[in-house]
Amino acid sequence: MANVQVLYAEDISGAITANSTAWVDVCSIAAGSFTAGAKCLIIANQNTHNDSASEEGRIRLVHGTTPTVFDDASLAFESGVNGEHLVSYMFLFTQPGTTELIKLQISSSSTNVTTSDWGQIIVINLDDIGADGTNYFWDEDLVDYTMIAGPIAKAITASFTPNGTDRWLFIGHMIYDVVGITAPVGFSLWDSVAGELSRRQQEGEDGTNDFLGHNVFWVGVPTNAARTLSVRPYSTSSAVMLASRVIAINLSVFAQSAGAFAAAEVDPATSPTYTTLATVSPTPSVTGDWVYIAFGVEDGNEFTSDFRTRLQVNPDGGGLISDPAYPNTVTTNLWDTADEIALSVFNLRQLDSGAARDINFDATQIAGTTGRWQTNGLVAFSVALANGGPPPAVASRMPLLGAG
């Protein structure tokens, strides 16, 4: 059975710190792991906190031994003292002939201490699942755009028509300069048929220095109708979108997949009791690696809202374990009661065949009473490909006998 190449790196130690403007590595995927010339989907998360409320923590995603920063991927955030903050990335990157490492780095604006709570990178070799425009649809928009109150589609896929039975994964990403600090800056993940699938928004705190990046997700079975998928930024604070990216992946290319998504708000139990926001229970037909991604949006509603989350899996029937066992954190700094904070966390790990393997994304409320979780979901798919893999790209097909 053919597999899609998936690479993963994490650091969940909470022990990596930066206390100067020098960049410190958090986690890395070695150059030798990659396939030369491969078109890679990169998704990364970096959760950090900073010990100063007036300085910034800084994050970037780079490639190469002499680091080259991905487009617009040098970010910074101001937080409350030790307030946690998650930034996320999504890139499509074609590895050069001599492959390059990919890594997350952190630094500080001065001698303040920026601490990595957890960082993670996952890379999927898209060449293994087919060409753009067949099993996945991608777009990015790198033209700076000053947002207005009404959402405007920026990154937008070509039109595609699901068959009405296949499960799809949709991901939207935006990097932006907050510019103003008096209004939320957000974006919708927008389906031209179904409308808004999910969104996130947050008010800026430092108009000069805050540069942020976030991801939102949706998984499900789209109807059999032609559609486009887009990222639609909006703000009244003069915020500038530096980059937006969107991808739709037909999960039927994988041998197995499972998905759950609900837009209904969830009011998690008070700590220490966890409430499940989303759950899936795939039954692997063979023992092998799976990718799973949990995601949700925290609707703060009040400045004191604070939650913890965890991602648990029962990989072999031995019981639920947290994996990744990241410090079960979530962004705590709300700059406006209208903030809606996106969180995602993912993993690559083996699931044994023989029974359903539960995967749960849970949350518990640490502080506040009116905070909620909205647009929660979980997606899991095997790295094993369906039917031995996708059809070859047109350019590599053998000519038909007798043609031409």
Next chain:
Amino acid sequence: MNDVIEPTFPSDADRLTFLSRLWGVTITAKDVADWEAYKLLRPTKLLTQTESEYSERFRLWNEGRYDPLRRAQYVWAKWESYRLGKVKPLAEAWLSNKPNPNRSQMQQAVLLQLQDKFADKLARVNAAKDLLPLVTGIVW
């Protein structure tokens, strides 16, 4: 009410003194001028550039703001962007029942704001002696 709290000072020099003492870095009028000059260097996309080339030029400028040699400019840019930051709950509560605060009450509001937003900086300066006497009022 403004979204940010801004102390006022007898002179521009007093303002720079306040910021220098708060941040522990000497800020001069030349630093202000240098920041204005650096802002003018912020890249704009040229027709001959790809988006990636423009992104890289912008990154170099943006990360350059954190160069320790530009620390004074960094501090001034913070002030330029949001003064002492968004009004924090303690300061807001303090001022909520004082529609016409006197100077002492305004200084107390500044202190409460500093305690919330600049706690790490206050640890190394005597606010009552070295900062608050420079404050003549607030705009908020």
